Amino acid sequence: MAVRIVTDSTCDLPEEFRRRHGVVAVPLRLHFGEQTYRDRVDISDQEFVRRLERGRQPPSTSQPPPGDFERVYRELLQGGADGVVSIHIAAVLSGTVSSATIAADEVGPGLVQVVDSRTVSMATGFLVQEAVHRAERGESAAQIAAALATMPPRLGIIALLDTLRFLLLGGRIGKVRAMLGTALSIKPLIGLGPDGSVVPLGRVRSRSAGVARLQELLAEREPLERCGVIYVGAPGEGKALRESTQRTYPGMDVLMSHASPVLSTHTGPGTLAYCYLEAAPDRR
Amino acid sequence: MAAPEVSPPVTAVVLGRGLRRGLRSALARLSEQRDRINDLNVFPVPDGDTGTNMHLTLQAALAEAEDLGPDPKAGEVAAAVAHGALMGARGNSGVILSQILRGVAEGLRGKAEIGAVDLAASLKEGSAAAYRAVKRPVEGTILSVVRDAAEAAAAAAASGASLAEVLQASATEAWDAVERSRSQLEVLRRAGVVDAGGFGAAVILTALAEEISGAGFLQEPEAFGPGADGHRPGVLAVTAPDQGFGYCTEFSLVGSELGALEVRQRLGGDEDDDDSALVVGDPGLLHVHIHTAEPWQLLTRAAELGRIERLKVEDMTRQHHEARARVGSGPAAGVGTRGVVVVAPGFGFHQLLLGLGAAAVVEGGQGRNPAVEELLRAIAEARCAEVLLLPNNPNLLLAAEQAARVSRSQVAVVPSRNLPQGIAALLAFDPEVGLEVNRKRMQRAMTGVHCIEVTTAVRPSEYSGGPIARGDTIAVVDGDVAAAGSEVEAVVGAALEGLGGERLEVVTIYRGAGVDAAASRRLELAIKGRFPELEVESHDGGQALYPYIISAE
Structure with missing residues (x-):
């Protein structure tokens, strides 16, 4: 077997x-x-x-x-x-x-x-x-x-968080600490560095700007072999993002899943993320 | 027998010192008219600073001409004025004025004296340079006033008029063009005013015409001695040892036989990493502005070259600490490589912006436009090889672009028109990626961010929604009056409604200087009550003139 x-x-x-x-x-x-x-x-x-x-x-x-x-x-x-x-x-x-x-x-x-x-x-x-x-x-x-x-070098996750609070409470703040210096409430975009530690990818003030930035960040990683949408909480935004992503990459089966509690507890409700696998060099 | 009648000179000319006298007179006249020009520029919000900007720009311009010797060539005066204006240009009108003066200086390059034909030709160059500086020229502004004045001068010169007649013709036509601006621009017609910048230009031309035709335009033969060799002022960077912030060292070097280039080499060495280092002027009188850790050594070297006058040494490290202490210290983004320099009014905004990672903040906003020189200083203070500059005001765009061209750092201007746009752009800054990528990302980040400026109408007026009474609260949305009324909560509510109401997501209120937190809180609650789905927060902006600046996105 x-x-x-x-x-x-x-x-x-x-x-x-x-x-x-x-x-x-x-x-x-x-x-x-x-x-x-x-x-x-x-x-x-x-x-x-x-x-x-x-x-x-x-x-x-x-x-x-x-x-x-x-x-x-x-x-x-x-x-x-x-x-x-x-x-x-x-x-x-x-x-x-x-x-x-x-x-x-x-x-x-x-x-x-x-x-x-x-x-x-x-x-x-x-x-x-x-x-x-x-x-x-x-x-x-x-x-x-x-x-x-x-x-692993071809794999990644990019996430839009609704708040930095959960990342901070979970102690996984890492280099994202630099985003804390402001009184203004911001929504951070984060990813994982090559070793799996959390790295900052951007800051926005509104969800729509964050979703747009998420899509830009994904496009910067093209050509892609696989990608999927992860959400925490209500599925509405995740579904909408999956549909528009599927339209962008018609040849790919864009999967969608609720984030596991382990991820949710560090990123918080309202998180929206892409996971992706970049195409192998010989297939580019 | 009576003495033969003396006929007026047919080809009268003005010399450098006559031109300088004319400019002094123009500066004095502009100073008198400054408030009046500001007042012309108040429709319908009090952003009237055209008079102040033009006055300060001309002042900086003339200061440079005053530093020339006692009997400079006309071309040298014009060049010094152009350079001074370039470095001291304030606001949009100041930058346009600096471009006019630059064009005029081009037209007068190398000339010891100015005749009627020279004058007409140089005015034409001035007009052309101003048009080149503005992306979308509009009729009924300083541009069309100067162009019409230049055309009148050309026509007069072509018909054989004297210098005085050419000047008078151009000044007369300038006033006619100013009067025409009233009907050329809808915004001016409704307010019943003429264009402020055009008015300022006409004031300058008139003062020049009166001064020069009255006293200074007659030939002064004793001045025709062997002049200087036509050496043009040059701007050359000199380097400073790169330790700490050092000392800002400024002085005039008098009586040196060397030009700016040689003095730079003698004083400076070969590194060139100091943005603010300048050696400007002609042999005999050079201006030196250098940041150095060791001013005494610099001065020792300088003293071997000439006499040091008007020495000023300032400890920049202390100034920096004082500035930091005033505004608090946030993490500086991209220290040493890439950073963002932001123009913003008020203590609250400065703190917020530094907290968001701005490398340097320049005080400035409506009613107080920083000069190109101040922008350059902030760019230097950021200590970054690559700088993204956020003007946060359409009137500062030209000055920002000017600073970007002159600076020795690589500077990209992200044309933010207001603070909400500037904050959105700053948030999108990434110190890890190049200047051009950042510029595009930051520019994209500004789209979809709206700015509501809340202020009080200083005169009765009207907008698309009806009449505005004096004293009404008005909401200017992205530059246009969108709502007016007696109650701030209702006016802001209507403005937000116009932007999509519940379709918006985040509303941020920045309260101005003198607005107490309780009033701001009332506005916040009113917005939350009317639009329960929106995220609303308020912060202390500390800006003058606008009780509230509100971002909606």
Whole structure:
């Protein structure tokens, strides 16, 4: 039997894709005060955002314990998988990769390949898609992992936030700190640098200016192989952005997903984002 | 037998010092008329500063001519005046005046004296230079006044008129053209006034005509000695050691046999990174303006070349600290490489802009346009190789472009017409990308941002929505009066309605100097009450003249 693909709950691929291709998503943990929830298992995205909007303090998040990964890996291998490729949120943003690595060592050498996507959300999802296609073509776990390792420089996320507040509370402010020097309320545009850390991409005052800038930033990354729309909260704007993006790139299947709680808690309600995969140099 | 009748000289000329006297007279006359010219320019909001701008520009122009020797050539006076105007130009009318003077100086280049034909030709050059400086020339302004005056001068000169007659013909025609402006421009017709800039130009021409035909235009033979060698003033950069902000060192170097170029080499070395360093003038009298960490060494070198006069040394590091202490210190965007220089009125705006990452802020706004020189100083203070300049006022556009041309930094002007546009543009600035990319992005960021300026009508008037009573609150939206009435909340509400009301997203109120926070809060609540979907916030702008500047986007 073929190689199986594992990811985590931050990978914002449509659920339907995961189910069809047997991709297992291991949930991160969300902590509201004393209570702990498994991301997208014990709490839905929408319920999470409602609590985020109401709450004074956003919840904290933590990586899945290594035991969760170990159980998943063993189940898959016992079920007949030739190997596992486990693809996760950037190691600089979450301890998920290290939990997965501990579990992989536990399971035995050479059976599980852990891949640091060095990105988040659907950009991690694009690696998962690539891995699925390669596994279905019969590539080994090691071959797939080697192929994925070259892709992170082409992956990215650009996000329009409604406020800097959640980024600040989540402690992921990084170089975006420079945007704080003003009394004027602004909506920041952010992305992830090559190492997965948060970098500023711009500032606007209105949503419409922000959406326009988002589209400009995406166009600057052309030619694209894949792209998708991520939103936090109400789906209206996300749908509109997906439709106009689909018109801009008619040959591409523009996916859309609500952001995982882990992303939502750091970016806040009202976030609108693109994830993208730039075309490989030989296909430009 | 009676003495033979002396006939008036047929080809009378004016010398450099006569021209200078004429300009002194023009400056005095402009000074007298300054408030009147300002008043002509008040429709329907009090942005009347044409008189002030023209007066200060001519003052800067003449100051440079005063620094010439006792008996300069006419061409030298004109060149000095043109240069002084270029450096001291204030506001739109000041910049246009500087271009007229530049054209005139081109026409008089190398001439020791001015005859009727020279004068007519130089006025024509002045008119052409002014037209070149304005992207969309409009009839009924200083442009058409100067053009008509130049054509009248040409016609008079062609028919053999004397210098005095040519000047008188051009001044007379200038006043006729000023009178015509009343019917040429709808905005002037409704206000019942003539064009302020054209009026100023006619004042200058009249003073010149009277002074020169009255006393100074007769040939003064004793002045025809061997003159200077026609060396034109040059503007050359001199460098300063690049440590701290150093000292701003200014002096005149008298009696040197060297030209500006040689003096630059003797004083300066070979680096050229100082924007504000100037050596200007002719051998014998040079003006030196250098920023240096070691003024004493500079002065020692200078003293070997000539006599130092009018020395002024200022500690710029201290000035900088004082300025920073006054406005607070925000993170400077792109220190050393790329930065944004912004013109804005009021303490509140300065703080906001520095907080948003402006590298330098120049005080200025409606009623107080900074001179080209002040813009250059701010560009130098930004200490950036590449600067994006936000004038935030259409009347400053020409001055900003002038500064961009003259500055030794690479400067791109983003033509913001008001503060809301300027703030939107500043937000789009990215220190990581090049000047041209930034210019385009910032310009694009300004679209869709509207500016509402709230002020009080100083005279009865009318707008598309009906009459305006004296004392009414009026809302000027993107430059046009859009609403008027007695109550500020209703006027602003109507202006926002006109901009799409609920279709807008963010409304920001900047309250002016003297408006208390409670009044501003009332306006904020009124807007929120009328348009519940909008994000509304208010800040202290501190601007003069406008109780509120409001951005709507």
